Amino acid sequence: MYIPIILGTGREGRASEKVAKFVSDQLSLSGNITEIIDVRDHGARATWEPSPMTVEYKRKIKEADGVIVVSPEYNHGYPGELKMLLDSAYDEYFGKPMGICGVSIGILGGARMIEQLRLVSIELHMIPMREAVMFSNVGKLFDDKGAIIDPSYGDRLKKLIDEIMSRAPKKQAV
Amino acid sequence: MYIPIILGTGREGRASEKVAKFVSDQLSLSGNITEIIDVRDHGARATWEPSPMTVEYKRKIKEADGVIVVSPEYNHGYPGELKMLLDSAYDEYFGKPMGICGVSIGILGGARMIEQLRLVSIELHMIPMREAVMFSNVGKLFDDKGAIIDPSYGDRLKKLIDEIMSRAPKKQAV
Amino acid sequence: MYIPIILGTGREGRASEKVAKFVSDQLSLSGNITEIIDVRDHGARATWEPSPMTVEYKRKIKEADGVIVVSPEYNHGYPGELKMLLDSAYDEYFGKPMGICGVSIGILGGARMIEQLRLVSIELHMIPMREAVMFSNVGKLFDDKGAIIDPSYGDRLKKLIDEIMSRAPKKQAV
Amino acid sequence: MYIPIILGTGREGRASEKVAKFVSDQLSLSGNITEIIDVRDHGARATWEPSPMTVEYKRKIKEADGVIVVSPEYNHGYPGELKMLLDSAYDEYFGKPMGICGVSIGILGGARMIEQLRLVSIELHMIPMREAVMFSNVGKLFDDKGAIIDPSYGDRLKKLIDEIMSRAPKKQAV
Numbered sequence: 001m002y003i004p005i006i007l008g009t010g011r012e013g014r015a016s017e018k019v020a021k022f023v024s025d026q027l028s029l030s031g032n033i034t035e036i037i038d039v040r041d042h043g044a045r046a047t048w049e050p051s052p053m054t055v056e057y058k059r060k061i062k063e064a065d066g067v068i069v070v071s072p073e074y075n076h077g078y079p080g081e082l083k084m085l086l087d088s089a090y091d092e093y094f095g096k097p098m099g100i101c102g103v104s105i106g107i108l109g110g111a112r113m114i115e116q117l118r119l120v121s122i123e124l125h126m127i128p129m130r131e132a133v134m135f136s137n138v139g140k141l142f143d144d145k146g147a148i149i150d151p152s153y154g155d156r157l158k159k160l161i162d163e164i165m166s167r168a169p170k171k172q173a174v
Numbered sequence: 175m176y177i178p179i180i181l182g183t184g185r186e187g188r189a190s191e192k193v194a195k196f197v198s199d200q201l202s203l204s205g206n207i208t209e210i211i212d213v214r215d216h217g218a219r220a221t222w223e224p225s226p227m228t229v230e231y232k233r234k235i236k237e238a239d240g241v242i243v244v245s246p247e248y249n250h251g252y253p254g255e256l257k258m259l260l261d262s263a264y265d266e267y268f269g270k271p272m273g274i275c276g277v278s279i280g281i282l283g284g285a286r287m288i289e290q291l292r293l294v295s296i297e298l299h300m301i302p303m304r305e306a307v308m309f310s311n312v313g314k315l316f317d318d319k320g321a322i323i324d325p326s327y328g329d330r331l332k333k334l335i336d337e338i339m340s341r342a343p344k345k346q347a348v
Numbered sequence: 349m350y351i352p353i354i355l356g357t358g359r360e361g362r363a364s365e366k367v368a369k370f371v372s373d374q375l376s377l378s379g380n381i382t383e384i385i386d387v388r389d390h391g392a393r394a395t396w397e398p399s400p401m402t403v404e405y406k407r408k409i410k411e412a413d414g415v416i417v418v419s420p421e422y423n424h425g426y427p428g429e430l431k432m433l434l435d436s437a438y439d440e441y442f443g444k445p446m447g448i449c450g451v452s453i454g455i456l457g458g459a460r461m462i463e464q465l466r467l468v469s470i471e472l473h474m475i476p477m478r479e480a481v482m483f484s485n486v487g488k489l490f491d492d493k494g495a496i497i498d499p500s501y502g503d504r505l506k507k508l509i510d511e512i513m514s515r516a517p518k519k520q521a522v
Numbered sequence: 523m524y525i526p527i528i529l530g531t532g533r534e535g536r537a538s539e540k541v542a543k544f545v546s547d548q549l550s551l552s553g554n555i556t557e558i559i560d561v562r563d564h565g566a567r568a569t570w571e572p573s574p575m576t577v578e579y580k581r582k583i584k585e586a587d588g589v590i591v592v593s594p595e596y597n598h599g600y601p602g603e604l605k606m607l608l609d610s611a612y613d614e615y616f617g618k619p620m621g622i623c624g625v626s627i628g629i630l631g632g633a634r635m636i637e638q639l640r641l642v643s644i645e646l647h648m649i650p651m652r653e654a655v656m657f658s659n660v661g662k663l664f665d666d667k668g669a670i671i672d673p674s675y676g677d678r679l680k681k682l683i684d685e686i687m688s689r690a691p692k693k694q695a696v
Contacts, residue, residue: 001239001342003335008245008256015312016277020244022322023275026331027242030339037234042227042262044255045217047248053216060211065175068201070194071182074221074261075297076463077252077290081218082182084254088216101197103190107484111459115424116251116290119637122650123249130647136455138189148196157200161177165204168175250637281658285633289598292470293463299478302470310629349587349690351683356593356604363660364625368592370670371623374679375590378687385582390575390610391567392603395596401564408559413523416549418542419530422569422609423645425600425638429566430530432602436564449545451538464599464638471597486537496544505548509525513552516523 002033010039010046044080047087054088061092065168067126068099068160073113078120086120097167098126099160101133109134127167131160176207184213184220218254221261228262235266239342241300242273242334247287252294260294267298271341273334275307283308301341305334350381358387358394392428395435402436409440413516415474416447416508421461426468434468445515446474447508449481457482475515479508524555532561532568566602569609576610583614587690589648590621590682595635600642608642619689620648621682623655631656649689653682 005027007020020036027034040046061067071082098121102110111134118128133156135141142148179201181194194210201208214220235241245256272295276284285308292302307330309315316322353375355368368384375382388394409415419430446469450458459482466476481504483489490496527549529542542558549556562568583589593604620643624632633656640650655678657663664670 001339002237003240003242003338004234004238006241006243006245006256006259008243008259009248009253010255011246011253014246015279015316016244016246018316018320019275019277019309019312021320022316022327023242023244023331026328027335030332030335032335032339035234037231037259039253039255039259042231042255042259043219043223043225044258045219046255047253049217051217057211057216060178060209063176064178066177067180068177068197069180069182070190070197071180072185072188072190074183074257075294077257077294079183079185079213079221080254080256080258080261081184081213081216081220082180082254083248083251083257084218085180085182085211085213085216087248087254101193103193105189107455108459108482111456112293112463115460115463115641116293118644119286119290119640120249120251122640122652125652127649128644130644134456135193138193142189142192142196146192146195153196154200157197158204161201161204161206164177165175165206281629282633282656285630286637289467289634289637293466296466296476296478301475304470304473308630349687350585351588351590351686352582352586354589354591354593354604354607356591356607357596357601358603359594359601362594363627363664364592364594366664366668367623367625367657367660369668370664370675371590371592371679374676375683378680378683380683380687383582385579385607387601387603387607390579390603390607391571391573392606393565393567394603395601397565399565405559405564408526408557411524412526414525415528416525416545417528417530418538418545419528420533420536420538422531422605423642425605425642427531427533427561427569428602428604428606428609429532429561429564429568430528430602431596431599431605432566433528433530433559433561433564435596435602449541451541453537460641464641467634467638468597468599483541486541490537490540490544494540494543501544502548505545506552509549509552509554512525513523513554 003027004034005036007036007038011048047084058089058092061089064096066097066164070101072103073110076112078113078117093124093126095169096126097129097164099129099164103135103138105139107136109136129160129163131163133157133160177201178208179210181210181212185222221258232263232266235263238270240271240338244275246277247284250286252287252291267300269343270300271303271338272300273303273338277309277312279313281310283310303334303337305337307331307334351375352382353384355384355386359396395432406437406440409437412444414445414512418449420451421458424460426461426465441472441474443517444474445477445512447477447512451483451486453487455484457484477508477511479511481505481508525549526556527558529558529560533570569606580611580614583611586618588619588686592623594625595632598634600635600639615646615648617691618648619651619686621651621686625657625660627661629658631658651682651685653685655679655682
């Protein structure tokens, strides 16, 4: 059989490359044909690749009292480009609330992406908000000028904003 | 408060941009300072951005009888560059088994990344394997020549390979 | 502070009881008041408590070519009584497809319960189906005689049934 | 084929029963043999079944400044008896930190159960802690007198307790 291996990180010094080679050897021993498909060859930056924009991102998150992520759901998870950005900072997130707005063409509004992202946010030392706003049927949700058609979203979003404001860490007076 | 919005997709024609602007307006109405942090400005390719490599990737997946992903866990999820690659194909995955090998410096071996990725694989019409190999303590797992030190991994990986081979879709005789 | 401990298994011989006592001691050392709230005192059977019905359940699952679970979502997860039943068998599930129908008063139709349950089904050696049917707005979905009002559910369910039938393990001729 | 339906809630007035009957009809129409396996027939209490102990549980949770759950992982999820207890309260959890200690015979210490339970805790309006303690290899972790053998768990647990204490809602002076 032909069973390729996807090497899932492009990071400098990645230990996963050794593992991929071991897996490759074992697949061959089992009589299979294989090759390593390397994410590095597919044009995405690697996570943690140095960039001036990362410095800028960290500065903004450090300043922030909280963060709202607006994102579609891709195959029940979060987009790769979002995850790469989130993974590029760490200490800067500490103790800050994260709210999530899901966006979808269909009716679920990104509900499963929200769940996966909440687990990431906890590991980042953030406080995941209980409220979440799911913008479903987004193809028909805005008029030609970009104004939202369903006014109920204002109230739903207000609940999320209120929760974020109530959970934001107190700033020290200087 | 200062509550920036992370716009989580760089995709051409993204509806999430309209949602992000709506969220921005509402944050301002609530008396907060905000701005949109756009993943496009942070150097990753956008998911579904055309690339010659995507054609190549789709061709390989279409040929494959099954796939093994080897990946570390980043903040309890999968690396962004891996997700971007996985999201770049769709029909080509149909009915094929996906095995996952997690890699970690610590003892958990990517167990939580494996769970998140399994849910993605189901949506891609793949068959998630019950076996998974967790390469933990990877910093000490290989010798200077890249040979694995703990021989038990051979047997564990064999179980995964066997499961993949037993679940691979039958090819039509031509 | 008063920080009670919930001991989450009622199983005979549970090791978690020792851990709970250790946690209790450490909470006291930190100057907190605590006590152990034991699920055994709250009337549910313990998982794996012997029962004649378990024998019956295992027999049915062993006979089955596949299984469909119909369930609501409770607080983003599966109902406890469902999990207890699923956990009461193991070998009998091997290689069989599991389909899931979610039920909800709201619009999401149990989408998050479905994700959590899929991960359980993989560990049970089952094949999670890609199709899932989400019965949303269930309060208005059936007429007084129990007939479904929205005819589109027939087609959606058909896709799930077809997938189960195509994934069912071949029976050996005798 | 024989495809039984598992009806996953025992709750009084369950809408899922109507859905299960609809699924049963459709399975028959597709030429399958089916029957409904009802969790009510398998001895667990139904979630939300009234009980004097529930009143007691709610009272304790209302008093609590935070909660620690100690639990094993069953098939990558939480035990059913734990979920039934957690689902029996709601308002009483509001804004309180939940810490989780996982327990396992193997090396993972319940890491996947912890992730599923965190998502439940968010829906319960609790604050999931970033720290978690995974008691792995629990069969060898305690001596004959029930004392823990590995002293490092004290420090790990201390971090969790500290996080809970720092996140507990401020009580109003009376």
